[in-house]
Amino acid sequence: xxxxxxxxxxxxxxxxxxxxxxxxxxxxxxxxxxxxxxxxxxxxxxxxxxxxxxxxxxxxxxxxxxxxxxxxxxxxxxxxxxxxxxxxxxxxxxxxxxxxxxxxxxxxxxxxxxxxxxxxxxxxxxxxxxxxxxxxxxxxxxxxxxxxxxxxxxxxxxxxxxxxxxxxxxxxxxxxxxxxxxxxxxxxxxxxxxxxxxxxxxxxxxxxxxxxxxxxxxxxxxxxxxxxxxxxxxxxxxxxxxxxxxxxxxxxxxxxxxxxxxxxxxxxxxxxxxxxxxxxxxxxxxxxxxxxxxxxxxxxxxxxxxxxxxxxxxxxxxxxxxxxxxxxxxxxxxxxxxxxxxxxxxxxxxxxxxxxxxxxxxxxxxxxxxx
Amino acid sequence: xxxxxxxxxxxxxxxxxxxxxxxxxxxxxxxxxxxxxxxxxxxxxxxxxxxxxxxxxxxxxxxxxxxxxxxxxxxxxxxxxxxxxxxxxxxxxxxxxxxxxxxxxxxxxxxxxxxxxxxxxxxxxxxxxxxxxxxxx
Numbered sequence: 001x002x003x004x005x006x007x008x009x010x011x012x013x014x015x016x017x018x019x020x021x022x023x024x025x026x027x028x029x030x031x032x033x034x035x036x037x038x039x040x041x042x043x044x045x046x047x048x049x050x051x052x053x054x055x056x057x058x059x060x061x062x063x064x065x066x067x068x069x070x071x072x073x074x075x076x077x078x079x080x081x082x083x084x085x086x087x088x089x090x091x092x093x094x095x096x097x098x099x100x101x102x103x104x105x106x107x108x109x110x111x112x113x114x115x116x117x118x119x120x121x122x123x124x125x126x127x128x129x130x131x132x133x134x135x136x137x138x139x140x141x142x143x144x145x146x147x148x149x150x151x152x153x154x155x156x157x158x159x160x161x162x163x164x165x166x167x168x169x170x171x172x173x174x175x176x177x178x179x180x181x182x183x184x185x186x187x188x189x190x191x192x193x194x195x196x197x198x199x200x201x202x203x204x205x206x207x208x209x210x211x212x213x214x215x216x217x218x219x220x221x222x223x224x225x226x227x228x229x230x231x232x233x234x235x236x237x238x239x240x241x242x243x244x245x246x247x248x249x250x251x252x253x254x255x256x257x258x259x260x261x262x263x264x265x266x267x268x269x270x271x272x273x274x275x276x277x278x279x280x281x282x283x284x285x286x287x288x289x290x291x292x293x294x295x296x297x298x299x300x301x302x303x304x305x306x307x308x309x310x311x312x313x314x315x316x317x318x319x320x321x322x323x324x325x326x327x328x329x330x331x332x333x334x335x336x337x338x339x340x341x342x343x344x345x346x347x348x349x350x351x352x353x354x355x356x357x358x359x360x361x362x363x364x365x366x367x368x369x370x371x
Numbered sequence: 372x373x374x375x376x377x378x379x380x381x382x383x384x385x386x387x388x389x390x391x392x393x394x395x396x397x398x399x400x401x402x403x404x405x406x407x408x409x410x411x412x413x414x415x416x417x418x419x420x421x422x423x424x425x426x427x428x429x430x431x432x433x434x435x436x437x438x439x440x441x442x443x444x445x446x447x448x449x450x451x452x453x454x455x456x457x458x459x460x461x462x463x464x465x466x467x468x469x470x471x472x473x474x475x476x477x478x479x480x481x482x483x484x485x486x487x488x489x490x491x492x493x494x495x496x497x498x499x500x501x502x503x504x505x506x507x508x
Contacts, residue, residue: 068453076423077420338452338453342417342451344418345416345417346417
């Protein structure tokens with residue numbers, strides 16, 4: 001086993017970043033749920049205070065797999081000097097992330113409010129709207145480099161579409177966020193009207209790991225360890241990509257674009273190969289597919305980098321990206337979480353110039369229609 | 372190599388670290404279990420300020436289900452991805468053969484000796500009555 005570490009690759013840190021786009025930034029309310037109160041009606045303020053959220057797991061409000069650092073796995077040095085939790089202080093987010101390496105944009109993926117998988121559908125709709133307002137006014141208006149992700153209650157179609165249409169045309173919002181762990185795989189028809197609304201309003205969808213489905217997080221049952229659970233994000237992403245392709249979503253909604261955030265990417269070529277192989281044998285079962293599964297994936301699916309794969313031979317990462325497409329990979333940090341990547345050191349291999357520009361900037365600018 | 376006075380004995384509380392800059396390098400000087408250790412303040416994995424991490428015991432297990440803590444306070448855990456390093460050797464816990472954080476020799480010297488030189492003590496005033504922590508860089 002050989003491990004490549006910083007000191008052997010000192011020159012990698014100097015790869016110019018050129019005003020990069022960070023496709024995965026997590027921001028938090030300084031005062032917990034109370035920060036959403038200004039955006040909730042009195043009816044839902046009372047509900048939030050006295051009843052609170054109900055997700056599809058026991059011990060609502062806890063993490064199923066507690067992390068080894070406080071506040072569900074924050075970077076230990078990200079606690080703002082002025083107080084509050086990591087990711088809650090704009091000045092510190094600027095100092096530690098946006099200004100530190102000259103980010104052109106940071107895309108917020110809020111993991112707060114549990115909007116999508118709230119069992120009380122009306123409360124989920126109210127929280128979705130509140131978290132959207134909070135992103136726009138509390139973050140984007142104060143820092144135009146920050147872009148927001150539309151929160152929707154996935155199981156409440158009418159409200160979800162209403163929220164998508166409400167944010168359409170508002171350039172503070174660049175995508176619709178959907179957690180990959182839902183009640184059913186995302187390609188199922190019950191979700192098509194929501195996916196159609198995303199495409200019709202020009203929003204790509206971001207699948208960022210999360211969601212409480214009540215199902216075991218792996219196909220083989222509940223993991224015992226966080227180490228084991230962390231890898232299962234890949235399985236969730238594989239299941240959703242497969243569902244979207246095989247159900248025919250991309251035939252039905254040709255304008256739909258999907259970005260997989262924080263689910264890794266080295267598995268994507270292997271999944272494509274297997275789906276193609278089986279399609280050649282099983283195409284009679286899915287005659288609604290007009291092309292090879294890999295072609296739908298190549299056209300409709302983007303990936304973000306963090307937590308980046310670190311192959312034993314670092315240069316193997318270049319071949320992996322080649323298979324996915326240099327125009328489909330976008331850089332992300334996951335700031336301020338414990339497993340975030342540093343833009344200077346995430347890649348343990350020197351990227352070719354054309355690839356570096358695309359991954360750090362051009363792909364995200366095109367994908368989100370920035371500038 | 373030159374030897375640098377970085378702290379007075381007693382200045383660094385047990386289980387804590389003083390970060391100093393020597394020859395342009397940030398170095399964390401730790402006082403743990405009655406001894407001083409110095410490591411570069413830069414994680415070999417992704418460059419985080421390593422010495423701002425926390426000190427832990429090594430967690431050992433000979434087989435699943437059997438755990439024990441050893442060497443209390445001698446493992447430094449990076450504040451980012453949690454890579455753990457042996458504070459004595461800088462060796463990575465999970466990749467001991469491949470990954471290492473740079474360590475520096477530390478000694479305690481009486482002020483009397485230091486006054487004679489050839490030590491560098493730009494920032495720490497030295498008096499003959501006290502003992503000092505000296506790092507070799």
